[in-house]
Amino acid sequence: MNDLIFAGLKQFLALASMLAILGLIPFLEITYLxxxxxxxxxxxxxxxxxxxxxxxxGYINLGHGIFFGIGLYAFAISYVKGxxxxxxxxxxxxxxxxxxxxxxxxxxxxxxxxxxxAAFALLWxxxxxxxxxxxLTGGPRGLRIPTGYNLIPAYYALFCxxxxxxxxxxxxxxxxxxxxLVAIRDDEDVAKASGIATFKYKFQALIISALFPGLAxxxxxxxxxxxxxxxxxxxxxxxxxxxxxxxxxxxxILGPVLGVFILxxxxxxLWTHMAYLHLAVYGMIIILVGLFMPGGLIRSKPLRYLIxxxxxxxxxxxTP
Amino acid sequence: MIGEEVIFLLQVLFSGILLGxxxxxxxLGLTLIFGVTRVLNLAHGHFVAVAGILSYYLFxxxxxxxxxxxxxxxxxxxxxxxxxxxxxxxVAKRSHPEIGFILVTLGxxxxxxxxxxxLAGPEDKGIPLIIHSVNIAGIIMPPTHMxxxxxxxxxxxxxxxxxxxxxxxxxxxxxxxxxxxxALIGLNIPRISAITFAIGILFAALGGFFYTLLYxxxxxxxxxxxxxxxxxxxxxxxxxxxxxxxxxxxxxxxxLIVSLYFGPRWSLTVAFLLLIIILIVRPKGLLxxx
Numbered sequence: 001m002n003d004l005i006f007a008g009l010k011q012f013l014a015l016a017s018m019l020a021i022l023g024l025i026p027f028l029e030i031t032y033l034x035x036x037x038x039x040x041x042x043x044x045x046x047x048x049x050x051x052x053x054x055x056x057x058g059y060i061n062l063g064h065g066i067f068f069g070i071g072l073y074a075f076a077i078s079y080v081k082g083x084x085x086x087x088x089x090x091x092x093x094x095x096x097x098x099x100x101x102x103x104x105x106x107x108x109x110x111x112x113x114x115x116x117x118a119a120f121a122l123l124w125x126x127x128x129x130x131x132x133x134x135x136l137t138g139g140p141r142g143l144r145i146p147t148g149y150n151l152i153p154a155y156y157a158l159f160c161x162x163x164x165x166x167x168x169x170x171x172x173x174x175x176x177x178x179x180x181l182v183a184i185r186d187d188e189d190v191a192k193a194s195g196i197a198t199f200k201y202k203f204q205a206l207i208i209s210a211l212f213p214g215l216a217x218x219x220x221x222x223x224x225x226x227x228x229x230x231x232x233x234x235x236x237x238x239x240x241x242x243x244x245x246x247x248x249x250x251x252x253i254l255g256p257v258l259g260v261f262i263l264x265x266x267x268x269x270l271w272t273h274m275a276y277l278h279l280a281v282y283g284m285i286i287i288l289v290g291l292f293m294p295g296g297l298i299r300s301k302p303l304r305y306l307i308x309x310x311x312x313x314x315x316x317x318x319t320p
Numbered sequence: 321m322i323g324e325e326v327i328f329l330l331q332v333l334f335s336g337i338l339l340g341x342x343x344x345x346x347x348l349g350l351t352l353i354f355g356v357t358r359v360l361n362l363a364h365g366h367f368v369a370v371a372g373i374l375s376y377y378l379f380x381x382x383x384x385x386x387x388x389x390x391x392x393x394x395x396x397x398x399x400x401x402x403x404x405x406x407x408x409x410x411v412a413k414r415s416h417p418e419i420g421f422i423l424v425t426l427g428x429x430x431x432x433x434x435x436x437x438x439l440a441g442p443e444d445k446g447i448p449l450i451i452h453s454v455n456i457a458g459i460i461m462p463p464t465h466m467x468x469x470x471x472x473x474x475x476x477x478x479x480x481x482x483x484x485x486x487x488x489x490x491x492x493x494x495x496x497x498x499x500x501x502x503a504l505i506g507l508n509i510p511r512i513s514a515i516t517f518a519i520g521i522l523f524a525a526l527g528g529f530f531y532t533l534l535y536x537x538x539x540x541x542x543x544x545x546x547x548x549x550x551x552x553x554x555x556x557x558x559x560x561x562x563x564x565x566x567x568x569x570x571x572x573x574x575x576l577i578v579s580l581y582f583g584p585r586w587s588l589t590v591a592f593l594l595l596i597i598i599l600i601v602r603p604k605g606l607l608x609x610x
Contacts, residue, residue: 060422106599113360113422114550118595121547125592132585235430246423276438283430290423291410
């Protein structure tokens with residue numbers, strides 16, 4: 001067992017009420033909370049979309065953050081050039097997906113840690129390229145986007161996007177694509193030998209996983225009104241969601257959400273006490289997860305024990 | 321005498337080869353480690369950076385370079401042993417260690433980078449070793465470059481002899497070629513893994529020392545270094561030591577030429593472009609076997 005699912009009326013009602021609360025939060029008008037939640041939603045979207053490639057397929061795409069950064073910049077550049085809002089968001093999504101399509105050919109020639117390192121390199125290369133193309137992107141000082149104050153609409157847009165990607169994770173897992181991805185993860189050579197068109201599925205998975213961060217980037221840029229290279233492609237934002245996914249348990253439907261949630265709380269606490277060494281804390285968390293809990297929190301025995309003790313056993317669910 | 325353009329070209333070539341040599345030290349370390357332990361050490365570049373920064377501080381405490389190298393050799397050999405024992409060995413015992421390896425080395429990389437940045441500051445640091453330049457047939461050759469070149473050449477020869485003549489060296493090659501068979505004939509894989517890690521990290525450290533001597537280093541240079549090492553290994557061919565050497569020279573010369581004509585900020589992109597090109601054209605690498 002390694003996942004949670006909300007089957008059954010009691011659980012569904014609990015889930016619905018949680019979502020309703022999240023949906024009504026903006027009416028409390030606590031800006032700090034809404035900003036925090038926006039960040040949380042962005043991280044959830046990035047982590048859950050990473051889950052498709054890193055979790056189900058087993059290809060640890062350390063460069064997953066580039067899709068968010070590309071979404072940010074694509075939206076920024078096109079909106080600044082006068083392209084209307086919705087079209088600009090579409091541009092962001094298209095840019096992210098196109099990038100995924102283009103890099104999949106060379107990138108998927110690598111496997112394992114080679115793939116991960118090359119994917120990670122993409123972050124640095126994108127940051128360098130964006131920084132150096134000053135005429136287009138404003139260079140290291142970034143771009144200001146004149147969109148006005150859009151906190152609440154952005155919150156709801158991201159909220160819907162987050163729910164979509166979580167549902168999509170569920171759908172994929174129980175689909176042919178999901179079966180192929182898990183087969184690739186378990187043993188790619190055997191999968192290929194069994195007739196699974198591995199490249200096709202890898203390609204599809206990367207495209208899908210790029211779409212959501214791209215959209216999220218567009219929406220966030222619309223709200224944030226300012227993008228710069230270190231924000232779009234820097235390590236903290238690019239890897240934070242991934243650390244959350246690993247912490248919570250990649251390869252499950254809700255693991256990344258759990259991990260991101262805990263990680264963001266830890267980060268909030270850290271910010272108020274330590275100005276430095278955040279990356280070091282990330283590093284330590286990753287090491288500890290790697291050494292002791294590679295399956296993440298959601299697969300851990302204590303959590304399972306707790307759920308059973310609380311008589312919520314019916315939400316446990318088998319995932320491959 | 322020789323024409324001016326030719327001299328310039330030779331100078332660029334020589335500097336490129338020297339840079340390639342420095343990268344070669346780092347890439348060789350990574351290849352050795354991967355061959356024996358099947359770990360692609362994502363923290364490898366960070367050891368380069370830390371060694372460079374350490375060299376910088378030792379230099380400014382007045383310690384002469386030869387002693388610095390000795391200190392580095394000792395320190396990083398032990399660091400490599402500890403790294404392997406604490407982080408790698410517990411993970412290697414699992415049935416699917418690959419994910420664990422990535423997590424553990426990545427976490428170590430971030431941790432090392434941030435702590436170093438916190439302690440030493442994120443700015444670039446270089447060692448200014450100034451000796452009067454020598455003029456050979458019109459080519460200006462700073463003695464530091466010459467010494468660096470000769471030393472790296474010597475180290476590579478020593479490594480090659482070590483791998484072909486010594487028992488440990490031959491064990492390393494054996495384990496790289498066929499892990500199961502090596503275990504069956506009684507080679508102590510955990511022990512050799514630890515020693516290989518130590519040697520690999522040591523080489524990274526030496527690379528860091530020479531890099532800081534000739535250029536400058538900062539804590540954030542860890543990931544770009546690791547990327548260069550990856551580019552070299554893929555370019556040369558996974559699992560090939562000669563390939564790593566050739567790949568290093570290619571990268572070194574290319575990077576230098578691009579830096580000269582387009583500016584140093586594009587140097588990392590060169591490595592990545594080479595990586596992409598070789599992946600599309602010949603994914604096995606120039607001399608690849610796997």
